[in-house]
Amino acid sequence: MIAPAGSVDGIAAALLANGLVLRGGFNFAPGEAPPTGSSDAPARAVLLVGQAGAAPWPHFLRWRVKQSQNIANPLDSWSREVISAVAETFGARAVSPSDRPYLPFQQWAMRAEGLKPSPLGILMHPQYGLWHAYRGALLFDDELPIQAAEPGPHLCDTCVEKPCLKSCPVDAYSPQGFAYQSCLAHVRGVNGEPCRSGGCLDRNACPCGTAYRYPLEVQAFHMASFARDGRLIEMQLSKLDD
Structure with a gap:
């Protein structure tokens, strides 16, 4: 058990040492089944x-x-290791978006930060745009001195042109949803090199949060993972809540 006073600040500092940040939180209400x-x-x-x-x-x-080159999902493994160490220090349980059965990370994230999904399914952040991700969560036995954020303006509501729905060569994203198989086939195919090396064209077309855009090597890493095993958790966190 952790002492409430200063605990959240201490957790934030421990995560920041590895480049991770607290993305908000909340206390579960009576009657919920967390x-x-x-x-x-x-x-x-x-x-x-x-x-x-x-x-x-x-x-x-x-x-x-320093790790074996045979790790199937190294970023997941690193995230688990770092977040689990913080959880152990502060008396929490660490969970991951890729844990099964899937936990409602998308719903938790919207509740914690007051965000809404973009047309791509990624939550739109008022500062980071689409260039952010959730790597895990910490679950506590006791309430914490935190309060869920109030919903703010949703940048996608004021975006008229919607360039994020017009840049993909196979129209993977549309108001009807995400054409997963079309996207995967294109990224794996002979014409998918621009996506494999430069990231999702629709995501890059969004004008919000460009100061936080992932470098090309990071985008290429995620797209290579997608092309290899079809996992797109980085971009399609919303699918975990279906």
């Missing part, structure tokens, strides 16, 4: 852990060179 915390009892609070821009990348690379 997952268990560090004990077998239902958790009372959750803190979301993620990134803004590519800040964790140098930390991940330093870790990566």
Whole structure:
């Protein structure tokens, strides 16, 4: 168990040492059915852990060179290791977006930060745009001195042109949803090199948060993972809540 006073600040500092940031949190309300915390009892609070821009990348690379090259999903493994260490220090249970059965990370994130999905499914952040991600969460047995954010203006509501729906050569994103198989086939195909090396064209077309846009090597890493095994958690977190 952690002492409430200063605990959230301490967690934020521990995460920041690895380029990760707290992405808000909330206390579960009576009557909800949250997952268990560090004990077998239902958790009372959750803190979301993620990134803004590519800040964790140098930390991940330093870790990566010391690991076996056969790790299937190295960024997931690094995230779990870092977040689990923080959880152990502060008496929490660490969980990941790729855990099964899937936890409602998208719903938690919208509740914690007051965000809404973009047409691409990625939550639109007023500062980071689409260039952010959630790497895990910390579940606590006790309530914390935190309050969920109030919803603010949704940048996508004021975007008339919607360039994020017009740049993909196979129209993978549309108001009807994400054409997953079309996207995957294109990225793997002979014409998919621009996406493999430069990232999702629709995502890059968004004019919001460009100061936090991932460097090309980071985007290429995520697209290579997608082309290899079809996992697009970085871009399609909303699919985890279906």
